[in-house]
Amino acid sequence: MAGLKNLKKKRRVQVLALTTVALVLSVSLIGYAFRDGINLFRAPAQVMEDPPRAGEIFRLGGLVEDGTLVRGEGTHVTFSVTDGAATIPVTFEGVLPDLFGENQGMIGTGSMVEGTFVATEILAKHDETYMPKEVMDALKEQGVYQEPGS
Structure with missing residues (x-):
């Protein structure tokens, strides 16, 4: 037993x-x-205050700054993203979303290389009134965001 x-x-x-x-x-x-x-989201001001470590992949979001969108050879594009407090230059190789444009909200995934955000993916708003929540919050924090129709 x-x-x-x-x-x-x-x-x-x-x-x-x-x-x-x-x-x-x-x-x-x-x-x-x-x-x-x-991939953590960061606004341009947050990137400037606390730069990411080398090779860190993160999401950068804000408004495409007016007058900075330059289409290069093939699918190469450069532009700047701002949240009103800081501006970050961006480079991207690929096809941009149809609704991507200046003064429009965007989120890009990539990393910083010598002071430029090198994006591997770009997302843009999907209709005339939508803006990603992270971008809207960052712009509100800087006092730049205005509600649609105001």
Whole structure:
């Protein structure tokens, strides 16, 4: 009888240990998968105040500054993004969204290279009144955003 009790206790400890190892492994794999998948949003003023570390991928958002959109050869485009407090030059190689334009809200994913944001993806508003929440909040914080129709 005592041998059966010890066997059950040993089995319970083994199951508990195996469950703990599986849980630790799962959390580690999830953390590893997210390490490159989470891109923090920053407004131009935030980038100037606290520059990102070298190679850090993040999302930059604001308004495309009037008069800065220059289309180069092929699909190369340069422009500046502003939140009213700071302006960041941007370069992008690719096809821009149809509604992308000057004085319009945008969010780009990329990294800073020698003071220029090198975008790998550009998102623009999807209709005439929409602006991404992060961009709207950053512009409101700088006192630049005005509600549509005002």
